Amino acid sequence: MIIARTLQELRDAREALGPVGLVPTMGALHEGHLALIAAARVAGQPAAASIFVNPTQFGPKEDFNHYPRDEAGDLAKLESAGCALVWMPSVEVMYPPHGATTIHVNGPAQHWEGAARPGHFAGVATVVAKLFGQVRPEAAYFGEKDWQQVQVVSRMVADLHLPVRIVPVPTVRENNGLAMSSRNAYLTPEERKAAPILHAALTHAAKEIVAGKQVAETLHHARHEVAQAGIIPDYIALVHAETLDPIPALTHPARLIAAAKLGRVRLLDNIPV
Numbered sequence: 221m222i223i224a225r226t227l228q229e230l231r232d233a234r235e236a237l238g239p240v241g242l243v244p245t246m247g248a249l250h251e252g253h254l255a256l257i258a259a260a261r262v263a264g265q266p267a268a269a270s271i272f273v274n275p276t277q278f279g280p281k282e283d284f285n286h287y288p289r290d291e292a293g294d295l296a297k298l299e300s301a302g303c304a305l306v307w308m309p310s311v312e313v314m315y316p317p318h319g320a321t322t323i324h325v326n327g328p329a330q331h332w333e334g335a336a337r338p339g340h341f342a343g344v345a346t347v348v349a350k351l352f353g354q355v356r357p358e359a360a361y362f363g364e365k366d367w368q369q370v371q372v373v374s375r376m377v378a379d380l381h382l383p384v385r386i387v388p389v390p391t392v393r394e395n396n397g398l399a400m401s402s403r404n405a406y407l408t409p410e411e412r413k414a415a416p417i418l419h420a421a422l423t424h425a426a427k428e429i430v431a432g433k434q435v436a437e438t439l440h441h442a443r444h445e446v447a448q449a450g451i452i453p454d455y456i457a458l459v460h461a462e463t464l465d466p467i468p469a470l471t472h473p474a475r476l477i478a479a480a481k482l483g484r485v486r487l488l489d490n491i492p493v
Contacts, residue, residue, distance in 0.1 A: 221299045223306045227313060230354060233305050240305060241265040241387075242357035244348060246273045248288035248402035249297050252392035256361040257301045259389045265358060266304035270351050272314060276322075277343030283484075288405050307355055314350060322346045328371040328464040332477060333488075336454060344369060345376050352377075352384050359385040363392070365399045367475055367490040368464055391489075393419070399489050406484045415482055417449040418489050422456070422476050426493045429458065429470055436468070442478075452481040458493065 222237075224230040234240070241260030245253050253269075260267035271294055278284035291308075298306055322342055325334075329341035352360065362370045374386045392400045397419040398412070407415060425442040429435055435458050443453045457466050461473040470493060477490040 221295075221303055221306060223295065223308060225308050225310070225313075227309075227354065230307055234356065237266045237268075237304055239265055239358040240268040240355065242351065242355050242360045242384075243267065243269045243303075244351050244360065244362070245269055245271055245294075246287065246402065247271040247294050248290055248405065249294045250392075250400045250402065250404075252363050252365065252400040254297060254301045255392045256363060256389050257298065257303050259361050259387065260359070261302055263359065263387075267302065268305040268307065268355055268357065269298055269303050270307040270309075270355065272307075272309055272347065272351075274314075274343060274347040275311060276315070276346060277340050279337055279339065282337070283403075288402055307351075309354070314347065323349055323376065325372055325376060327375050328368060328462070329375075331464055331466075332455060332457070332459075333368050333479065334372075336479065341369070341372050345372060348373055349376065349380070349382070352382055357384055359387050361387045361389055363390075364388050364490070365391040365401065365488060367477060371462055371464055374462075397423075399487075401485075401488070403485050408483060411483045411485070414449045414451060415485075415487060418446055418451060418478055418480055418487050419491075421445045422478055422489060422491050425456070426476050426491055429476075429493055435470070446478075446480055450482070451487070454479040454481065454486075456480075461492070 222233040224233050243256040257267045323345040325341045325345045334341050370388050396416040398416045421442040425438050428438045442456045446453045456478040461475045474493040480487050
């Protein structure tokens, strides 16, 4: 496995490997990330991963300095998973002095996480565009857990005509249904017991909506169910799967999306409807 920390090392590695599938990450890797590596390898490409905790997607009161980091553990996991290349730039490499360009995003970035975390998706889009320019992958693999992020990146790639194929990979869950996330490390044992209720509420709501139940009432019950478990819902919504616009009835390919606060952790989840 090649580890590149400078742009020249990355260029040399890319020349040796040929076309790659990229898995962008912020480290603190878990089985969800390794499923993305596996998906890239199944497609027949060498798998490349980036590890970069991106400061521009964190708000002023968010956890950039405390975001979990485990470089040695991450590299061991990637090597075991068959990753061919790891790109680990510094902040100075990613954001050189006097840099003056960022990407402004609209459309699917406007609501939900975009509203709750102003500037977040501009930071995501900018760093992903930089990663695509640096690594020049043929395809990039993103977990569906961050469904809105997948749509924001897909829209950016289409709008800017970037030569990379975006491949969503289904959410990897723990046995109790909790979506795997690096931030789950912040959950206490008691919070871990409560956290799967969010996914259970979404699953129940999806069945009710498909059965013809009124959407607004079903979502109200789902929020109440989550709140009763001590999880503070920010939103639970039925949205158009690509635009992320809220929809009042099941008339388009849809997604149930949710964000809720449990202790220090903002839980994100979604399921198709």
